[in-house]
Amino acid sequence: MTLSLSSRLDLAKSSSKKILVPYITGGLGGDWLEVLDAVVAAGADAVEIGIPFSDPIMDGPVIQEASQRAIESGATPSSILGALAKQSFGAPLAIMTYFNIVHHAGLERFAGWLDEASVGGVVLPDLPIEEMGEWRAVGKAHGIETVQLVAPTTPDSRAKMLCKEAEGFVYAVGTMGVTGVRSTLSESATLIGSRLRGFSEKPVLIGIGVSNPQQAKEAARSSDGVIVGSALVGRLLAGEGPDGAFKFVAELRSALDELS
Amino acid sequence: MNVMGRPEKRGRFGEFGGVYVPESLIAACSELEEAFESSWVDPEFRSEYYRILSNYAGRPTPLTFVKRLSEKLGVDVFFKREDLNHTGSHKINNVIGQALLTKRMGKKRIIAETGAGQHGVATATAAALFGLDATVFMGEVDVKRQELNVFRMKLLGTEVVSVSSGSKTLKDAINEAMRDWVANVESTHYCIGSVMGPHPYPYMVREFQRIIGDEAQAQFEQEIGGDPDFVVACVGGGSNAAGTFAGFASKENTRLVGVEPLGGAAIGRGSPGIVHGMRTMLLQDEFGQVSEAQSVSAGLDYPGVGPEHSFLHSIGRAEYYQVNDDEVLEATMVLSQSEGIIPALEPAHAVAWVLREAGKIIPNGSKVVITMSGRGDKDASVVAELLKDRLA
Ligand SMILES: Cc1ncc(COP(=O)(O)O)c(C=O)c1O
Numbered sequence: 083m084t085l086s087l088s089s090r091l092d093l094a095k096s097s098s099k100k101i102l103v104p105y106i107t108g109g110l111g112g113d114w115l116e117v118l119d120a121v122v123a124a125g126a127d128a129v130e131i132g133i134p135f136s137d138p139i140m141d142g143p144v145i146q147e148a149s150q151r152a153i154e155s156g157a158t159p160s161s162i163l164g165a166l167a168k169q170s171f172g173a174p175l176a177i178m179t180y181f182n183i184v185h186h187a188g189l190e191r192f193a194g195w196l197d198e199a200s201v202g203g204v205v206l207p208d209l210p211i212e213e214m215g216e217w218r219a220v221g222k223a224h225g226i227e228t229v230q231l232v233a234p235t236t237p238d239s240r241a242k243m244l245c246k247e248a249e250g251f252v253y254a255v256g257t258m259g260v261t262g263v264r265s266t267l268s269e270s271a272t273l274i275g276s277r278l279r280g281f282s283e284k285p286v287l288i289g290i291g292v293s294n295p296q297q298a299k300e301a302a303r304s305s306d307g308v309i310v311g312s313a314l315v316g317r318l319l320a321g322e323g324p325d326g327a328f329k330f331v332a333e334l335r336s337a338l339d340e341l342s
Numbered sequence: 343m344n345v346m347g348r349p350e351k352r353g354r355f356g357e358f359g360g361v362y363v364p365e366s367l368i369a370a371c372s373e374l375e376e377a378f379e380s381s382w383v384d385p386e387f388r389s390e391y392y393r394i395l396s397n398y399a400g401r402p403t404p405l406t407f408v409k410r411l412s413e414k415l416g417v418d419v420f421f422k423r424e425d426l427n428h429t430g431s432h433k434i435n436n437v438i439g440q441a442l443l444t445k446r447m448g449k450k451r452i453i454a455e456t457g458a459g460q461h462g463v464a465t466a467t468a469a470a471l472f473g474l475d476a477t478v479f480m481g482e483v484d485v486k487r488q489e490l491n492v493f494r495m496k497l498l499g500t501e502v503v504s505v506s507s508g509s510k511t512l513k514d515a516i517n518e519a520m521r522d523w524v525a526n527v528e529s530t531h532y533c534i535g536s537v538m539g540p541h542p543y544p545y546m547v548r549e550f551q552r553i554i555g556d557e558a559q560a561q562f563e564q565e566i567g568g569d570p571d572f573v574v575a576c577v578g579g580g581s582n583a584a585g586t587f588a589g590f591a592s593k594e595n596t597r598l599v600g601v602e603p604l605g606g607a608a609i610g611r612g613s614p615g616i617v618h619g620m621r622t623m624l625l626q627d628e629f630g631q632v633s634e635a636q637s638v639s640a641g642l643d644y645p646g647v648g649p650e651h652s653f654l655h656s657i658g659r660a661e662y663y664q665v666n667d668d669e670v671l672e673a674t675m676v677l678s679q680s681e682g683i684i685p686a687l688e689p690a691h692a693v694a695w696v697l698r699e700a701g702k703i704i705p706n707g708s709k710v711v712i713t714m715s716g717r718g719d720k721d722a723s724v725v726a727e728l729l730k731d732r733l734a
Contacts, residue, residue, distance in 0.1 A: 137632050
């Protein structure tokens with residue numbers, strides 16, 4: 083049974099609980115499914131799983147390296163989704179990948195794989211709304227929610243349209259830049275959070291550059307929650323494994339719960 | 343759509359092209375599109391662009407009849423001499439246009455990717471000329487094999503960033519430039535060096551390069567008369583080819599030929615895919631991971647190709663063929679010794695194809711225009727190594 087993103091996230095939003103969505107790279111290390119379990123057990127409301135792509139232009143050095151390692155160890159779209167299909171998880175899953183991976187598999191076939199893997203949503207950072215028509219039709223037919231990204235440079239009129247079109251949640255790009263660990267939370271993160279909350283009924287989550295519990299809490303003050311990627315993946319690259327992932331996500335969880 | 347006219351909505355050439363970029367870059371692509379569209383119909387912009395190309399870059403470039411080679415091959419061969427431009431290649435045509443747009447948009451910094459270093463040198467040159475800050479991204483492999491151009495860029499005051507991710511060549515330099523652009527888009531213009539990337543780049547760069555084809559067409563008509571039977575250019579991203587083809591696309595009796603390296607033959611061996619902001623023919627594996635190209639020529643060592651070429655191929659208006667590294671080296675030798683022109687390795691591909699196909703695909707007596715897109719100085723050390731036994 084597929085858990086949709088909105089089923090879980092809307093509930094969290096309506097009960098004023100701050101939402102936590104960690105990101106991990108699919109196929110990174112032999113224990114990535116255990117990492118996924120640990121992340122859910124530590125309090126993730128949903129998990130984004132990256133299908134690695136050779137040319138990830140929205141990703142900084144950490145996720146680039148994770149992607150390369152995963153590809154070199156043989157991870158493929160079907161191996162990652164096939165592994166997810168064999169298990170169930172206590173939180174909804176979203177796939178984050180670049181559009182060529184979907185396009186090359188074939189839209190219909192890819193959506194079928196997502197179905198079998200009980201994946202509820204997708205984030206496709208290089209597929210803007212204008213190019214998304216065909217995918218959205220296929221995704222919808224399979225009950226898959228497609229998240230929209232909104233950037234600090236997105237003007238209000240377009241941001242409103244994107245918030246209206248968004249399914250699952252609105253991905254508010256917290257900083258102008260690619261994914262990566264940053265020492266301070268960008269000012270644009272708080273600005274975009276409050277701007278989009280005025281436009282959106284769906285949860286607004288801030289991602290890109292949210293790197294530790296303190297920053298997560300700060301970002302969540304002006305939004306419905308956060309997405310944390312590089313800071314977690316960096317720990318996995320350093321060999322911290324499921325235990326390290328559990329500990330870090332639990333810290334993020336309790337920082338966010340202080341606001342609830 | 344008339345062939346090589348304006349693309350359809352959002353930069354579509356048939357099923358190719360488009361704007362596949364992160365939301366963070368959408369506003370910048372629209373801003374650039376508006377700046378280009380309004381400038382390209384503005385007589386003041388045009389006259390400044392032509393003035394700089396003429397009194398700074400040295401245009402028009404000649405159309406040279408290459409006599410000894412023609413006699414040897416039994417076809418009449420003419421070179422469009424882009425190697426005689428300031429900085430040594432056609433890349434300056436595009437960069438002058440984009441640098442003028444950068445000023446119009448009020449941006450102070452320009453970034454670029456480069457493979458052979460020719461686009462990097464042209465960008466560094468324009469940055470110096472216009473007083474812009476410049477950063478050029480170049481794969482680590484290319485930094486080594488095009489070391490003369492790395493030095494030139496530095497001397498011109500540009501920062502050169504060596505990129506060590508992925509295949510460490512042009513593809514990865516583009517990734518890194520895109521990442522920089524995402525982070526600095528408000529202050530920075532990304533000066534893409536070929537007819538690739540998201541709309542408006544493929545269209546805009548072709549328009550800035552069409553001066554090659556427009557000039558060549560007028561020169562041919564005036565000096566020889568009529569239309570050439572073949573127009574041949576090498577294809578990396580495809581800017582010198584697109585600029586050349588644009589001048590002849592409406593000439594029904596002229597066959598347009600693009601020559602790809604065998605190890606980077608996006609059209610010859612690829613399939614449709616999405617990378618670097620565009621849908622185009624692409625070398626990729628069975629899962630959609632982009633493959634690494636393999637070519638002796640840094641400027642053609644790219645697994646993709648400009649979307650308009652994918653389109654011209656799909657409708658059969660242009661033909662694309664491949665040559666291997668050995669044929670390219672042979673052509674470099676032949677041309678140097680029969681005409682006194684040392685070509686860059688990129689246009690040596692176009693020459694190699696003509697050497698191979700004269701009397702075969704190219705009937706005897708044909709008139710053939712080849713775009714000599716750049717001069718060979720930058721490749722001296724690579725070629726010296728590869729030809730060391732033959733030149734001993
Ligand atoms: C001399 C020369 N010709 C051709 C190319 C290939 O580019 P394009 O296919 O865009 O003309 C390069 C690229 O670096 C070059 O330096």
